[in-house]
Amino acid sequence: MTIHVPPASVHPSAPAPVRAGDERFEPLDAVIKRHQGKPDSLIEILNSAQVRFGFLGGELLDFVARRMRLPSSYVFGVATFYHMFSLAPKGRHTCDVCMGTTCSVKGARRLLEGLERAMGIRAGETTADGRISLQLVRCPGTCGMAPVVYYDGVAISYETTASAVKRVKGWLDDGSERAP
């Protein structure tokens, strides 16, 4: 894997303005109200927005900025600072490979390379059919049984390249979408 370099263009298409009372985001409005719209609750609100909507799209960020009365560039700055926030939709399944110290010395890098080959994408990307996102995670602390891979958030310990590839192949091939 490589260090992230800045995107070629920093200008995605401008978000469409949120219509007054956009009903899609109404549930989020309640969360903002619960925090009394306090600026220090921005990260909590983005967190629950991500849980609800899967990713933080432009319209959503615009909505949050307006409702919380914060500059939109400020909201964008916070949303792109933290790695767990995603501004693009993710795949239906997620495969997160732990890249902690212990997992690394126990072969996580090789395992990741194997997954990248099998899926034809790089870490941080989603398969073209939108089925699986391959991601790295920063040591959630399950080092006791390294290396660990998370399939749709479920941790599986002592993974090998072969067993990991077999699991995602299950998602890729038969489309039956069963959990590993």
Add this chain to the structure above:
Amino acid sequence: MDLSGLHSIAERERHSRKPNTIRCCAAMGCEAARSRQVRVALRSAVAAAGRQDSIEVQGVGCLGLCSAGPLVRVEPQGVMYQRVTPEDVQSIVAAVDGGTSTAERADLSHPFFTLQYPIVLENSGKVDPERIESYVAEGGYETLYHVLREMSPAEVVDEVSRSGLRGRGGAGFPTGLKWATVAKTQADWKCVVCNADEGDPGAFMDRAVMESDPHRILEGMAIAAYAVGANQGYIYVRGEYPLAYDRLQVAIQQADRLGLLGSRIFDSPFDFRIDLRIGAGAFVCGEETALMASIQGQRGTPRPRPPYPAEAGLWGKPTLINNVETFANIPPILKRGGGWYAAIGTDKSKGTKVFSLTGHVRHTGLIEVPMGTTLRTIVEDMGDGVPNGRALKAVQTGGSSGGCVPASEIDVSVDYESLAALGSIMGSGGMVVLDDSTDMVDLARFFMEFCADESCGKCVPCRVGTAQIYRLLERFVAREATESDLVLLEELCDLLRSASLCGLGQNAPNPVLSTLRYFREEYEAGMASIGASRGLIREPAVVGRPA
């Protein structure tokens, strides 16, 4: 709520206990080994045997030996089973009244268990982390009562100073001194922050405490708040720990309900509330000024110190920041006295320390040992040595800010000063054992990749320097480096150390410097010219002379 109220909760709790308890580890390590299925199977096996009235199946926090999970412990018999599968559960239930189970028994007489000195982890695997009654039954919140009713804030600070406790987040700053500074700062509002952003890869001590014994942290924070004069607390939990966040949330609600947090606690004039904050994936937020920015809902970028948080912290107000393990040490210190704590450990490093022992070692998991235990005892005795016929090469301590202790120094006493003398640090307590198959330059590259990825990007040396050092290390790993690369590498490390704005950048070179110190030959082997002389590089294509 008063003392008799606590006692009656404890009494009821003890009374309602069934004669036998089967404790099943529900911490993340065992969850990764499917302990949930085991728990479900145990409950149905107990029901099938018609023993619901006499056997309680309990989900508890970390039982320690993560490498052999899922772990199950049967009380009061004191038997522990390891690598338990749903197929094992029937025989475990059958063996509760005596007899032997076919399930694999853990050897509790092994040094991994016998050499532990649990203070922080004394309740771990014992109390039900989701029930406050279970904590109260072990004497929980009684110390807070005595502190609020019988001690002045200054006496509390003195007791903590006497214990010699030093910050367990890594830097080792004397906790009593920090408390005294915040206590004497005049302000209309102060707060206490628990740093639960345990981001070092390979470390999971704080996660275990939060998931196993969350009330311990709340009690420690309340005592701290009383001592320094604060009425508001924040716990900043990293986003990667959803289970810890949930358990703390439940714990805060329960403590609120019983009046152990909130207004006029134990009918004293002391008010204290705790708010939970969740991170979203940024290692730099473990740095205290970045952590405060993040609590305020901003980008987690550090700012120069001074002013220190003790003078101007959250919203510019005096703020006490300690990490999870530090707060978890507070209730026992106030219960048994600072002198008791100071008698454990070494001259300058008092008490115990929790380590997460992982890597190329047979027994991995959580251990709590007195400061000053030798690294050899930890790796060879408790960890049972390096498996697969390999030899020990080094032990990495302190995560991305730390360094490697080579095998030749394995008799080092594990304390703040001795590790620093070897160019490593205690850090928060991650301990990764490395066998002789480990490529040390590659390990340095791993940590630099981590630092470059986690750099906030505010200051130039860290933002660009980590990326450049990473590129140089790639050249060494690919055996394409030159001698001037090595010179540049050392100069960049020096720059980051002295010029970076915060600890992340200042300590980012440590893994490189430490591997350069003990394994320089591996860097030299990464240089093309030297590599060629050793036959590592192919001969030039043209070997013959043109005619």
Add this chain to the structure above:
Amino acid sequence: MIAVTLTIDDRLVSAGDDDTILHAAHDAGIAIPTLCHFEGIADIGACRLCLVEIEGSPKLFAACTTRVTEGMVVRTDTERLRRHRKLMIELMLSERNHVCSVCVANGHCELQDRAIQAGVDHVRVEYLYPKFTMDLSHKRYGADPNRCILCARCVRVCDEVEGAHTWDIGGRGIASHVVTDLSAPWGDSATCTACGKCVTACPTGALFSQGATVGELEKDRSRLAFVVTARKTREWVR
């Protein structure tokens, strides 16, 4: 405010106790190189060029964010500082595309000035040179992220002085970049007042006036500094 006396580069200097080392040195006519500092807006200590040594500490301190104290002994130009400053400028030059010969700010660029002062004649580290597209959507100004050094002067002057907060920093680490609004083209910004303060505050050619060609962009930064500090110093006429 209490008057304190300190020593900077062997000279006795007096200053107020709420002054920074940078101010005290400046008032005494001692120049400390800076890039992210801009008179009148909040200091953040990000570029690290103004690092100084303070006797009694092995650490280095950013002069722009460190307050003076009585009896402090400061050194601003030691061999160690010169070495670090030089390498830091090389790092900045390696991070983005800073080829002066094709830049609108050639000859009027603070990064170029600092590089010449520090004696940077070549860059020892690898050029990273990510490719950014230029933003020419604004009717009066343009932005070329390839020339940006992330000093955040545009962000601060827009927030603190103009009050628009059109700019902020997106991403993190080496992927940090300045953005307007939700990273939309500058010309589409709903908040930009086209006041041009960010352009004047920018130390390099990253923000420029439309129509400027190579070497032509001269920015009257002292005029902006004058406007920014007018209220505080109560000097309304230059």
